[in-house]
Amino acid sequence: METSPAFREFACADCEETFDADEIELRCPACGGLLVARYDHDLRTEPTRPPLPLARERRHSLDEGETPATDCPTLADEIGADRLLLKDEGRNPTGAVTDRGLAVAVSAGAAVGADAVSLPTTGNGGQSAAAYAGRAGVTAHSYVPSRCPFVNKAMINVHGGEMNVVEGRYPDALAAYEDSDGARFPVGPSSPYRRAGVKRLGYELLTGPAPSAIVVPTGHGIVLAAIHTAIEELRETGALDVTPRLYAAQPAGCAPIVDACGTADAVAATEQPDTIVGPLEVPDPAVGSLAVAAVDETGGRGVAVSDSDALQAAVDAAGTAGVELSATGGVALAGARELAAEFEGETVALVNPVAGSKEDDLLRSHLMSQGI
């Protein structure tokens, strides 16, 4: 694979073995651990732009990223923060943060000559993969649970992606994916390329308004791990001299990362996951260990919120700040409300991972349950 000038190697987070880009696809070939990309930061030409493994000429882009961080004064006042910024990842090409990661992961597959990429997904990742695969001229195979939202299934089809709808929930889709043709280039949530792509979200926040705390709705843990890497890289290049605290927010019905934060324990799978927030119903997170490290090493915390509080937070934000949080994004605001005492006088950023319009049915149902 043609790599960028600054890319040095992939390293296993568990066994510390290192690999060239051509030697790896998804996980460590030696031990199955998670891989992280390493760079020679003195070879970087732009210290405030994130380095990527892949050479620029090999990247397929739909102009993802550069999403706004919108000031929400009414929400800041409510929780006693100085500023509250909504980083709206719904304003990516397919309306979700997954676009950032799949842009790089699908490009990596195309760069090594793969005809097809493949992933298990709660839905938005499948839509992103199908979009970038269309762009790159490869086929995307998505394994989605039957509970996946209509919008994701419809748009996977519209992009011409191959879709396997698996009866049940995400673990059922994952099992079907694991039984499938292993010859396709894997772009699932363990992919180091996906974290490399999402890392830019951290760069955008940290080289801009530089919040002192960031609250992230968390499923697999990709966004938290990626922002953590952005912090480390920016500190290494001297572009950042503070460390914002990272907070994992999860639905109480499926909070394995929150449960592990601040403990010495490994992430334990949730036995009976149950949340209306589909993108976050991930009982056994793919990069949970990295997400917990992101929270614990930056002095943050985990916070679990009820589905009802998440939905109400999204409705409140739409009403007083005008912003369109999805139910998934509502988990961040509900979490920030729980954590308000820690944010007094600070600049806090919330990540909205999915456009509100993509979860319109969940938000509308919440109003219905209140008789509206």
Next chain:
Amino acid sequence: METSPAFREFACADCEETFDADEIELRCPACGGLLVARYDHDLRTEPTRPPLPLARERRHSLDEGETPATDCPTLADEIGADRLLLKDEGRNPTGAVTDRGLAVAVSAGAAVGADAVSLPTTGNGGQSAAAYAGRAGVTAHSYVPSRCPFVNKAMINVHGGEMNVVEGRYPDALAAYEDSDGARFPVGPSSPYRRAGVKRLGYELLTGPAPSAIVVPTGHGIVLAAIHTAIEELRETGALDVTPRLYAAQPAGCAPIVDACGTADAVAATEQPDTIVGPLEVPDPAVGSLAVAAVDETGGRGVAVSDSDALQAAVDAAGTAGVELSATGGVALAGARELAAEFEGETVALVNPVAGSKEDDLLRSHLMSQGI
């Protein structure tokens, strides 16, 4: 109202009477004609940023605009253009170009002390109005036809907007609006503030990649009229020395602006409008005369396309370019295909007015009709 330093007056496009901002709301108080804002361009501080009537401090923003113009080489090759740029207005705060105009119009209402704003809408304008009204602390009253998409109705509710669902189609919603309480500040499609807000779309295209042709899916004609004003202003300040040709693209089942382009006739209302593309089913456009002038005075044309061609265009774009055109946006690509002979070797921009995910059902149904 507190106006911007460069704002001079509103002028009627018909009787040429001029007015202060405080003297007008929607249309010319003397003759009912359309109003246009005029500026002292030598008082503008930034010649490549669009002047607005309203003072900066009075504008409520959700960080609308600054949408990407994504290169689509496969689509350019297909129609023989040098470059094809997709200006994706689906990446606005509520997923539609209507955000740009309603940001300014709702702010104008709030600036004059209105408690409530009101509009008839095919749907997206109502969602935008509800979002900005929430932000500005006023109430938005939307009159939507029963055929309005679920996503618009749901999100109007989520923002806490007042919604009047009127049995029938857009003209029925318009009639109900016209029978309603006239004391609310009007932010409907005739509003000069809406065109002033959308104008920036033209500035972004013209001070950036500067296409030689722009194809615009057209309902009321706001976007065409606004880009035309951007051209005129930028030529006046010397920031632009060419005039891109503007093309109106409409569904064949409702093409009153297309029918009037290139003729000496006024826009005549379509008697039996019938298109699946709801945002463009506007039989009697609010700013049709300005839209026709935009096309005729720039050397462009009108083009009418079938619903089926529009839907297929959106599906093709998703498949080969990865971009998510809505059915509404598909009207632009279907139009560009018809017009290909005029675009040889040129840079062409297409406007996608609405996010693909917001019209997922239309796109999916089109696949269904093909047995997919």
